[in-house]
Amino acid sequence: MAQYPDIDYRHVLSELSVNRKDPCEVIRELISNSYDAQSSRIEIYPLLKDKGFIYFDNGTGLSEETEINGITPYKAFFSIGKSTKIQGNSIGYKCQGSKLCFASKKITLITRCSNEGYWRSISIDNPKDNLSQQYDIQSQADNSPWQTLRNLFSRPNAQTITILEHLSGRFFQNGFSSGAMIIVQGLEVEKFSDYYDSGDDGIKEWSYLKHYIRFNTRHGDMRCLRPNETGFSDAKFQSLKQSPGYNDQCELYLWTKGSLKKIEAGYPYLEKPDELDKLQLKSPAQLSRLNDGRFSARGAMTFQFEGINYCLALAIDGNRRAHEKYQELGRKGDKKSGIRLIDQRGTFICSEGVKICNYNEIFEHSKLEDYAVLGTSNAESHYILMINGSFDVVTNRNSLTEAALRILQDDSFIEKIKQFFDAAMNQVNVFRELIERLNKDNQDAKLEAYTKKLNVLKEGIQDRPRFKVADIEQLQGKWLVEPGIGEESWVGALYTMFAHLVTADSEYAPLWLCPRTFSSMGIDSIAVSIGENSLATKVHKALEYKYNLSPSDEFNHPLILTDQIVCWEMPTPKENAQIEDSYNYYGYISLPEELNGIGYEIIKIQSRTGEFHGGNIKVISLKNLLNKTFSCQWETPPPKVTDFKKGKGAKKSK
Known part of the structure; x- marks a missing residue:
């Protein structure tokens, strides 16, 4: 009777079969399936020449007759989104991980259930492409599966021949009364031997596959604490053992250098310190460098x-x-x-x-x-x-x-x-x-980083552009450092200080607002005109500080709520150039005579939907405004002479 796999989504099978982060994920999934099938023995045989493996477990096998959760284990193996497992009882309840096997040139399944007196087998070429809801997955009775296995390899190399001799008729008759054997050939993995070589060639000292099994699979169960070896409390271990699904009785063997080598169960926690180790142990408080700790x-x-x-x-x-x-x-x-x-x-x-x-x-x-x-x-x-x-x-x-x-x-x-x-x-x-x-x-690390940053600032002061103001008695002969990129707060501090030193009769007094607040979040300052003493709402204006502002830059505050923008330096824009904010408003550049050499205005402020604001914003250069308002002396130190310029990096001529 023909059978067909259940696949819920088109192309899902192909996507799942290659959806992996690690080339050995397929082994992880098969091990989980074996544990769920109550296996007591797992054997893995890497096939380097064929870029595949033979995987065997002596679990319950894949029945084609007994349904669990509405599907037989055999049909579930080939289906997407259909499983005999229940969430909470096993990690593989979605029945999708084993589909990694299908990213191969050929997959063969040999299985037998304990209530059956024969094996069954099926081989599928290019399963990722050929398996569909129309593909007949009906297995065939197989009285000599060892021969079926041997026939898969027309020209076996020495390693494969040794494995096939081991998996002879005696193996099937004595050790395969129930379970499943999966033979994968041509697995889609780059540099296959880097991951699946278990040391058979005698070249590779450390096996990726062996350690992957312990670090990343069900056989490396983190609950298996092995207290006598690792130093965990036996009482705690007994408690962890009671959690659902715990099993440390399954033995796993990996074919290595011509024979099966047992891989210990449980996550590879380090062994507890022995007497020699204890001589070197120091507690974290005793160490001069924590990274030297044992x-x-x-x-x-x-x-x-x-x-x-x-x-x-x-x-x-x-x-x-x-x-x-x-x-x-x-x-x-x-x-x-x-x-x-x-x-x-x-x-x-x-x-x-x-x-x-x-x-x-x-x-x-x-x-x-x-x-x-x-x-x-x-x-x-x-x-x-x-x-x-x-x-x-x-x-x-x-x-x-x-x-x-x-x-x-x-x-x-x-x-x-x-x-x-x-x-x-x-x-x-x-x-x-x-x-x-x-x-x-x-x-300490934070303090050290802070200290380094502070020292850089201190050492760099002498190299920064600076200025003096001759006509303010309190500032005469004193250097003031120019703001740098990112120092908007220093722009605001300088503007605030000088705004309170400008006299009301100054020609440029209308451009100096006296800040009453100062903040690094939201609106930078609320300010009033020089001479204004009222605290009424209507006399206050919103003031923003920038190191630089170009019409091509998006202004990050609402234009309709801003009265004046103070920058340190800025390029002179073109008349009628557009400038926009982050709140769907924009305006146009105007260059009035009163701001010539100082800044410009933003006029015709409107929303993208065409609603006009009506107000204008003055954008001024504080550096230029200082020059107009006060008598300033500017100084820019020359660049430091590097070792190379001194000649230390140059080759000496003979």
């Missing part, structure tokens, strides 16, 4: 939120210790396994034990203010924090959905995290000292 501490906790179990695991290992002990992880120019150490440090969200993505953003929540320093780059290198639950993840399982993010931003959820940290502050000396030291170093 300190170590562990903590874990479980809690319930909205009826769901969550687990926390904190492994503190100082930066130096992490560099020394994670020898297989790459760092600065040293690729090693290809998995970077920096990507394995910090805070991570996990779903059903699988590490999903980095999430240092959790420390932006106000409730974690006391621990915000853990979210900085300086802190990440000293710890890994795992937050595990039944988090909903997007299709490719590398990031979180909005539903998951809402949980992580919920005040009550964050309060649980805070309680964990508060307990660690009271009970774990290394954690407390780490927080205190990070805060101190962070404060």
